[in-house]
Amino acid sequence: xxxxxxxxxxxxxxxxxxxxxxxxxxxxxxxxxxxxxxxxxxxxxxxxxxxxxxxxxxxxxxxxxxxxxxxxxxxxxxxxxxxxxxxxxxxxxxxxxxxxxxxxxxxxxxxxxxxxxxxxxxxxxxxxxxxxxxxxxxxxxxxxxxxxxxxxxxxxxxxxxxxxxxxxxxxxxxxxxxxxxxxxxxxxxxxxxxxxxxxxxxxxxxxxxxxxxxxxxxxxxxxxxxxxxxxxxxxxxxxxxxxxxxxxxxxxxxxxxxxxxxxxxxxxxxxxxxxxxxxxxxxxxxxxxxxxxxxxxxxxxxxxxxxxxxxxxxxxxxxxxx
Amino acid sequence: xxxxxxxxxxxxxxxxxxxxxxxxxxxxxxxxxxxxxxxxxxxxxxxxxxxxxxxxxxxxxxxxxxxxxxxxxxxxxxxxxxxxxxxxxxxxxxxxxxxxxxxxxxxxxxxxxxxxxxxxxxxxxxxxxxxxxxxxxxxxxxxxxxxxxxxxxxxxxxxxxxxxxxxxxxxxxxxxxxxxxxxxxxxxxxxxxxxxxxxxxxxxxxxxxxxxxxxxxxxxxxxxxxxxxxxxxxxxxxxxxxxxxxxxx
Numbered sequence: 424x425x426x427x428x429x430x431x432x433x434x435x436x437x438x439x440x441x442x443x444x445x446x447x448x449x450x451x452x453x454x455x456x457x458x459x460x461x462x463x464x465x466x467x468x469x470x471x472x473x474x475x476x477x478x479x480x481x482x483x484x485x486x487x488x489x490x491x492x493x494x495x496x497x498x499x500x501x502x503x504x505x506x507x508x509x510x511x512x513x514x515x516x517x518x519x520x521x522x523x524x525x526x527x528x529x530x531x532x533x534x535x536x537x538x539x540x541x542x543x544x545x546x547x548x549x550x551x552x553x554x555x556x557x558x559x560x561x562x563x564x565x566x567x568x569x570x571x572x573x574x575x576x577x578x579x580x581x582x583x584x585x586x587x588x589x590x591x592x593x594x595x596x597x598x599x600x601x602x603x604x605x606x607x608x609x610x611x612x613x614x615x616x617x618x619x620x621x622x623x624x625x626x627x628x629x630x631x632x633x634x635x636x637x638x639x640x641x642x643x644x645x646x647x648x649x650x651x652x653x654x655x656x657x658x659x660x661x662x663x664x665x666x667x668x669x670x671x672x673x674x675x676x677x678x679x680x681x682x683x684x685x686x687x688x689x690x691x692x693x694x695x696x697x698x699x700x701x702x703x704x705x706x707x708x709x710x711x712x713x714x715x716x717x718x719x720x721x722x723x724x725x726x727x728x729x730x731x732x733x734x735x736x737x738x739x740x741x742x743x744x745x
Numbered sequence: 746x747x748x749x750x751x752x753x754x755x756x757x758x759x760x761x762x763x764x765x766x767x768x769x770x771x772x773x774x775x776x777x778x779x780x781x782x783x784x785x786x787x788x789x790x791x792x793x794x795x796x797x798x799x800x801x802x803x804x805x806x807x808x809x810x811x812x813x814x815x816x817x818x819x820x821x822x823x824x825x826x827x828x829x830x831x832x833x834x835x836x837x838x839x840x841x842x843x844x845x846x847x848x849x850x851x852x853x854x855x856x857x858x859x860x861x862x863x864x865x866x867x868x869x870x871x872x873x874x875x876x877x878x879x880x881x882x883x884x885x886x887x888x889x890x891x892x893x894x895x896x897x898x899x900x901x902x903x904x905x906x907x908x909x910x911x912x913x914x915x916x917x918x919x920x921x922x923x924x925x926x927x928x929x930x931x932x933x934x935x936x937x938x939x940x941x942x943x944x945x946x947x948x949x950x951x952x953x954x955x956x957x958x959x960x961x962x963x964x965x966x967x968x969x970x971x972x973x974x975x976x977x978x979x980x981x982x983x984x985x986x987x988x989x990x991x992x993x994x
Contacts, residue, residue, distance in 0.1 A: 433906070496875070496885060496887065497878075497879075497884060497885075500879065519871070520906070521887060521888045521904065521905060521906065524863075524871045524872075524875070524887060524888075524921075525875060525885065525887040525888075525921075526875075527872065527875070528840070528844070528871075528872040528873070528874070528875025528876040528878075528879065529875050529876070529878070529879040529885075531841070531872065531875075531876060531879075531957075532844075532876050532879035532880055533879065535957070536957070537839075537841065537957030537958040538840065538841075538870070538872050538957075538958070539958070540869070540870050540871055540872060541869055541870075541871075553961070556869075557869055558867065558868055558869055558960075558963070559756075559762045559771070559866070559867055559869075560758075560866055560869060561966060562761075562762035562966065563762050563764060563771065563963045563964070563965065563966070564963065564964050564965075564966060565868075565960045565962070565963050566960065566961050566962040566963070566964070567958050567959070567960050567961070568958065568959045568960075568961050569957065569958050570956075570957055570958065570959065571957045577871075607884045607914055607915055607918075608884055608886060608912050608913075608914045609912060609913050609914070610910050610911070610912050611900070611910075611911045611912060611913060612910065612911040613905075613908060613909075613910050613911075614908050614909045614910075615905075615907055615908035616907050616908055619907065621906050621907040623906070624906070626993075627993070627994065651994055663929075669890075669924055669925050670904065672924060675758055675782070675866060676758075676782050676783065676924050677924050683993045684987065684991070684993040684994065693759075694758070694759055694760075694761070695758050695759070698758075701966065704993065705987070705991045705993050706969075707983065707987070708972070718972045719972070720969060721969075721972045722969060722970055722972060722973060722991070723972065723973050723974075723975060723983055723986060723987070723991075724972040724973070724974050724975070725974070725975050725976075725977050725980060725983060726974065726977060727977025728977075731977070732977055732980055735978075735980040735981075736980045736983070736984065738981075739980050739981040739983070739984040740984055740994075742981065742984075743984060743985075743988060
């Protein structure tokens with residue numbers, strides 16, 4: 424019996440998210456007195472694979488196969504279910520990112536495994552197996568009992584601390600066969616932003632709302648973000664107006680993020696906006712309306728005009744970076 | 746081409762969620778029920794595709810798993826423009842149960858494109874669309890922010906980490922839809938509301954399926970410490986607090 428964790432790679436490299444997943448799986452394995460098996464799919468070299476051992480993986484299974492170089496949710500679910508059966512996995516941990524959301528439900532059907540999705544804490548109890556799950560867009564948290572023999576948990580990004588637990592991991596390479604007829608999705612074109620921090624990965628996010636008044640006023644906000652190593656985001660009206668691309672929209676119907684620091688500039692903080700950012704560890708609000716609801720969710724606030732405060736914040740950050 | 750749009754019935758997104766006494770459920774008193782926002786956008790896009798005759802979309806059907814009390818939400822979808830509706834007469838107990846029911850509907854009626862919202866705004870599970878596709882053994886494309894039909898062939902745009910991909914996939918398939926698929930949800934006009942009354946809603950009884958998960962209780966999110974205010978003339982103090990108190994920069 425083991426806790427299986429799928430660790431996604433990006434062009435052969437793991438990132439913090441992969442280590443959060445293993446740290447979490449290690450936490451679950453401790454509760455179950457079990458071991459952790461990490462599964463990596465696609466081409467990853469041995470030095471990179473060994474890193475998974477630093478966070479508690481006892482066994483690392485690397486599935487290499489040229490057909491698997493592109494993530495296809497049907498093919499990946501088929502490989503993972505095979506490995507899960509072979510390893511007699513009772514709990515499977517997957518990220519709640521786009522890839523995880525595509526794979527987890529398919530794996531669930533293949534293994535008849537109930538899913539606890541968007542989890543941010545270790546299970547509340549083992550018997551019955553109960554998890555703590557974000558519901559109603561963060562306005563209530565549910566205690567969910569997973570009744571099936573095999574359980575799938577999808578972990579919310581940046582919600583579980585990376586813990587170093589060096590383990591002597593063994594690496595096993597397998598060459599899973601993929602039914603070619605499963606590979607039906609054809610990628611025609613890829614447009615990737617380069618040099619920009621991916622919003623859902625960012626530890627700091629600087630976000631602008633209607634208080635920015637015009638798309639022409641974004642320069643100091645972008646500068647502040649760049650000084651802090653932060654990603655930029657925006658509220659819904661801003662993306663609806665086309666001031667910023669819709670990929671930047673954070674909120675209930677946009678991106679749900681959980682950075683360490685969320686700086687909301689000129690955002691009033693409607694329920695729908697807070698639903699996308701309420702899991703941030705710290706929220707800073709800059710708004711000229713002292714009664715704006717955003718201050719109710721912020722730990723630090725400045726009541727003032729966004730366009731006047733931003734340049735001063737830029738100067739203050741420059742001063743500490745010197 | 747036949748399109749099926751899966752719709753979920755959720756509290757209006759501005760609702761202040763209250764937990765009922767005993768913490769076992771949500772207090773539904775006074776809640777306005779609406780079509781899940783992403784499902785509403787899916788429906789809008791499906792209707793836009795149908796509006797253009799060159800796409801050869803013959804019908805847009807909505808399917809919903811819920812008891813008779815959820816009919817107003819189905820009527821709303823018909824008023825917006827769906828041609829007909831199917832309601833599976835059962836409470837939507839969990840993703841596994843709902844996906845099992847919808848997969849049965851697809852098996853008996855045959856659709857080319859099945860559209861599901863990326864999540865429901867109540868349970869935030871993100872599971873139903875993917876489960877339907879696996880039950881049916883058909884492809885699914887997730888995080889879809891664009892769907893068009895070119896020369897009879899569906900072309901989708903999906904979001905990936907830090908970018909976008911344009912993909913093609915043969916029908917039938919499930920499109921799991923997110924923001925960007927349609928600009929604004931379509932609103933029902935008076936004529937649509939009148940017409941919705943006479944549009945067919947087929948009620949089917951559920952197949953017997955045991956849910957795999959069960960919610961046994963709710964709790965409120967942990968409350969945050971009160972906001973500490975910093976003088977607008979002195980933002981350097983904020984940076985100092987972020988660096989030395991919160992230790993986040």
